[in-house]
Amino acid sequence: MINELKVFLPAHITGFFEIITNDDPRFKGSRGAGITLDEGVVTHTKVTPGSGRVEILVNGHKNELNTVSQTTIDVICDLFNVDLSCYDIFIEHSHTFPVGSGFGTSAGFALGVSFTLPTLLGIDVSYHMAGEIAHLAEIRLSSGLGDVIAAMEGGCVVRLREGSPRFGIIDKIITPQPIYVICKTLGSLETSGIIDDPSYQMKINSSGSSLLDALIRNPNIENFINLSYKFAKNTELINPELNEIIDIMRDETLGASMAMLGNTAFALSYTPDISIEDCIITRLNMSGVKYITQK
Numbered sequence: 001m002i003n004e005l006k007v008f009l010p011a012h013i014t015g016f017f018e019i020i021t022n023d024d025p026r027f028k029g030s031r032g033a034g035i036t037l038d039e040g041v042v043t044h045t046k047v048t049p050g051s052g053r054v055e056i057l058v059n060g061h062k063n064e065l066n067t068v069s070q071t072t073i074d075v076i077c078d079l080f081n082v083d084l085s086c087y088d089i090f091i092e093h094s095h096t097f098p099v100g101s102g103f104g105t106s107a108g109f110a111l112g113v114s115f116t117l118p119t120l121l122g123i124d125v126s127y128h129m130a131g132e133i134a135h136l137a138e139i140r141l142s143s144g145l146g147d148v149i150a151a152m153e154g155g156c157v158v159r160l161r162e163g164s165p166r167f168g169i170i171d172k173i174i175t176p177q178p179i180y181v182i183c184k185t186l187g188s189l190e191t192s193g194i195i196d197d198p199s200y201q202m203k204i205n206s207s208g209s210s211l212l213d214a215l216i217r218n219p220n221i222e223n224f225i226n227l228s229y230k231f232a233k234n235t236e237l238i239n240p241e242l243n244e245i246i247d248i249m250r251d252e253t254l255g256a257s258m259a260m261l262g263n264t265a266f267a268l269s270y271t272p273d274i275s276i277e278d279c280i281i282t283r284l285n286m287s288g289v290k291y292i293t294q295k
């Protein structure tokens with residue numbers, strides 16, 4: 001039996017969204033649209049016979065960022081009634097984007113665990129069930145609502161129905177040629193502080209719903225980024241400093257907006273050229289979850 005697996009999950013930037021609550025976390029989530037990137041989170045998981053030790057590293061460090069991973073392990077134990085006392089588990093996440101800045105990093109951590117640990121424990125989970133495990137961890141922590149279902153698929157993902165990957169419904173916007181994604185981050189935003197705040201929920205939902213309808217009527221990448229900017233303005237989530245950067249980006253690209261939920265500007269372009277310093281430049285991901293080592 002294999003004792004280690006490595007998997008890649010693309011980062012996911014939400015352009016606009018609508019919060020859909022439900023007492024059943026499998027049916028709680030968001031509708032909206034976003035893009036996945038060719039960079040994200042690589043997770044390397046090893047399981048050996050042992051005494052219940054769990055070690056989680058994030059970019060080589062043990063720190064508070066192991067909460068999402070630990071919560072995903074807890075979800076696996078709850079769902080499959082697993083006793084970990086006779087295993088030692090080692091998980092290492094490597095991520096290129098800053099946490100909490102609108103790149104869906106928490107979803108990448110959760111999916112990295114859910115697409116490796118069950119298999120290494122001999123638990124047979126389907127592709128969509130592995131996604132559901134990560135979704136349940138995100139909902140439990142309020143660290144995300146719809147990144148999981150989008151990151152698994154790749155591309156420019158439209159979330160038509162909320163929920164875990166077993167119940168949510170997505171579609172994709174076809175891009176005629178390769179798309180560069182240009183990002184400039186000024187810092188983080190606390191996701192839970194926004195998605196759990198009733199006043200933000202009202203602004204988000206009153207705007208997100210109509211923008212999704214507008215994208216469905218005209219499903220193309222330029223419309224996505226322009227509707228995303230409308231959302232950032234309508235919800236008043238954008239700040240003047242970020243707006244200045246977005247204005248410059250918009251003049252040089254197909255369009256630009258704020259990455260939800262982070263203090264980050266992102267632009268879509270057919271070329272990697274931009275006049276702004278210190279941008280992260282990558283490509284629209286088309287593959288979704290990808291095993292680096294074979295199952």
Ligand SMILES: Nc1ncnc2c1ncn2[C@@H]1O[C@H](COP(=O)(O)OP(=O)(O)O)[C@@H](O)[C@H]1O
Nearest residue numbers: 065067068100101102103104105106143191261
């Ligand atoms: N590994 C982690 N452990 C604990 N909390 C995390 C972890 N990753 C992200 N978070 C928290 O979850 C929320 C969403 O994180 P993240 O998905 O990285 O946000 P974003 O998509 O905005 O970058 C943030 O509040 C962040 O602080």
Ligand SMILES: CC(C)(COP(=O)(O)O)[C@@H](O)C(=O)O
Nearest residue numbers: 014030104144145146191261
């Ligand atoms: C926008 C957000 C609710 C949070 O995104 P992040 O902060 O990147 O986890 C996302 O999960 C979504 O549902 O679209």
